[in-house]
Structure formats: C-alpha cells, structure tokens
Amino acid sequence: MLVYDKIRPEELDRRELQLTLLACSTILILGAGLALLMYPVVFSRSNAPSGLMLRNAFYGFCTLSALLAMYLVDRQMTILRLRRQIAEQRRRAAESRIEASAELLNAIPNLTSFKDRLAMEYRRAAAAAQVLSVLVITVKLPEDVASTPAAISRLSDAAKAISRRLREQDSVYVLRPSCFGTILPNVTRAIAERISERVAEGLSDAAGATNRFSYKINVVNCPATSSSAHELQEAVLNVLPHEDSLRSVAEEAF
Numbered sequence: 317m318l319v320y321d322k323i324r325p326e327e328l329d330r331r332e333l334q335l336t337l338l339a340c341s342t343i344l345i346l347g348a349g350l351a352l353l354m355y356p357v358v359f360s361r362s363n364a365p366s367g368l369m370l371r372n373a374f375y376g377f378c379t380l381s382a383l384l385a386m387y388l389v390d391r392q393m394t395i396l397r398l399r400r401q402i403a404e405q406r407r408r409a410a411e412s413r414i415e416a417s418a419e420l421l422n423a424i425p426n427l428t429s430f431k432d433r434l435a436m437e438y439r440r441a442a443a444a445a446q447v448l449s450v451l452v453i454t455v456k457l458p459e460d461v462a463s464t465p466a467a468i469s470r471l472s473d474a475a476k477a478i479s480r481r482l483r484e485q486d487s488v489y490v491l492r493p494s495c496f497g498t499i500l501p502n503v504t505r506a507i508a509e510r511i512s513e514r515v516a517e518g519l520s521d522a523a524g525a526t527n528r529f530s531y532k533i534n535v536v537n538c539p540a541t542s543s544s545a546h547e548l549q550e551a552v553l554n555v556l557p558h559e560d561s562l563r564s565v566a567e568e569a570f
Contacts, residue, residue: 336392340385347381414465417472421490424475430489430497431549437501438538438545448548449500449508450536452555453478453515457494457529470529477522481515492556505537 354374425433434450441448455474457467471494478496479488491497500508512533519531534555538548 333392333396336388340388343381343385343388347378347385351378351381414468417469420472421468421475424488424490424496426489427491430491430499433487433489433499434549434552435545437499438548441501441538446502447504448538449503449505450538450548450552451498451500451508451512451515452491452534452536452552453496453498453519454492454532454534454555454557455494455496455519455529456531458527461528462494473522474519474529474531477518478515481518482511491552495556497552505535508535508537 351374354377437448440446453474455471457470461467461470475488475490475496478498482488482498483500486498486500489497489499500511503511512535516531516533519529523529523531536548536551536555
C-alpha cells in the first residue's frame with residue numbers, strides 16, 4: 317500500500333481523475349457483464365406473462381448503470397472546473413496583493429529624501445546641541461524567495477511592521493531594495509535601542525513562525541559616532557548592504 321500512497325501534491329488532480337475513470341469503467345464493466353448474464357433469462361421468456369416486466373427491468377438496469385457512470389464523470393469535470401476557477405481567483409488575489417505592496421513601497425520616500433532629511437535634522441540638532449539617532453533595518457529574504465514576486469509582498473509587510481512600531485512623528489525611508497531607515501531627532505542611543513527592540517518585535521510578528529524573512533537593525537547615533545553631517549551620512553551608508561547582493565525581483569517595485 318505504501319507504493320500507492322506516494323502521491324505528490326501536483327499529481328493529486330490527475331490521480332483523482334484516474335480514480336473516477338476507474339470507478340466509471342468498473343460500473344460499466346460490471347453492468348455490462350450482469351446484463352449479458354441477464355439477457356438469456358429475460359429474452360428466453362419473451363412469451364411468458366412476466367417477460368414484459370423482465371425486459372423493462374433489464375432496460376432500466378442498463379440505463380441506470382450508464383447514467384451512474386455519466387453522473388460520476390460529470391461530477392468530476394465539475395470539480396476540476398471549480399478547482400481551476402479557485403486557482404485562478406487565488407492567482408489574481410496574489411497579483412493584486414503584490415501590486416498593492418509595490419504601490420506601498422513606491423510611496424515610501426527613497427534614499428535621496430533620506431539624505432536631505434538627515435542633513436536638515438543634523439543642522440537642527442547641532443544648532444540646538446541635541447542628539448540624533450538613525451535606525452537602519454536590513455531585511456534578509458530567503459534565497460528561494462528573493463528572486464520571485466513574493467519578495468515585494470514580504471518587504472511591504474516588513475515596512476508596515478516598522479512603521480507601526482515607530483513614533484507618530486517618525487517616517488520610514490527606503491535606503492536599498494531590502495533596507496529601510498528612519499531618523500529619530502532628539503533621541504539618545506539608549507532610547508533608540510528601546511525603539512529598536514520595539515521594531516524588532518514588530519518584524520518578528522510579521523515574519524511569523526515560518527520565518528518569512530530575517531532582519532538586522534543597526535543604530536547610528538550623533539554625536540557619539542560622528543561629528544559632522546558628512547560623517548553621519550557615511551556612518552549610515554557603511555551599514556547598508558551592497559546593492560549587488562540584493563538584485564532581485566523586489567527591485568522592480570522601486
């Protein structure tokens with residue numbers, strides 16, 4: 317039995333169709349065999365009073381056998397048609413989710429906007445003698461997903477998880493196809509670490525038990541790690557992953 321139980325998921329529909337054809341063939345064969353055995357008995361008594369009743373029963377049996385086989389074939393074709401419709405609806409729903417995710421990623425400010433905002437916030441912090449922190453979140457997708465459209469959906473989920481865990485006045489920026497950043501004005505490194513932990517919790521929830529993606533969060537603080545706007549920008553760029561290692565379908569969203 318173990319030989320017949322080894323059915324791969326992609327062969328399930330074909331095996332089910334084979335089973336239905338086998339059942340229909342069995343019904344027809346058994347019906348035809350029984351009809352052949354009944355035929356001599358039925359038509360040998362054609363002149364008997366019960367001959368008409370036996371012939372009607374014989375014809376009814378043959379008709380019911382044929383109708384049962386046709387019914388099984390019709391039900392199987394209906395099931396196959398419904399499955400194809402469900403698969404098509406799922407495909408369209410997946411495409412819609414990917415399109416919505418791509419639109420969301422396109423709506424997030426890019427690296428150029430991040431650099432402009434970072435320079436402005438640095439000048440403001442330097443003038444007011446305040447601190448400034450930056451979070452750089454790198455999302456790592458599985459290799460078998462990074463080159464598929466599903467990567468866009470996972471990056472979008474990561475971006476939404478990051479945004480929900482930040483303060484209301486903070487914004488998310490796309491620094492690389494799989495890397496996000498946020499600027500935290502007047503936030504010390506200790507507070508930035510707590511915000512980082514909160515973001516990590518949100519990303520863990522979005523990744524789920526199946527580990528849809530992994531992540532790494534870096535904290536860059538000014539003036540602890542830099543004494544100028546240029547040094548701060550270089551410190552942020554140094555923790556970004558190389559673009560060559562992130563060439564994937566996800567880049568089409570940008």
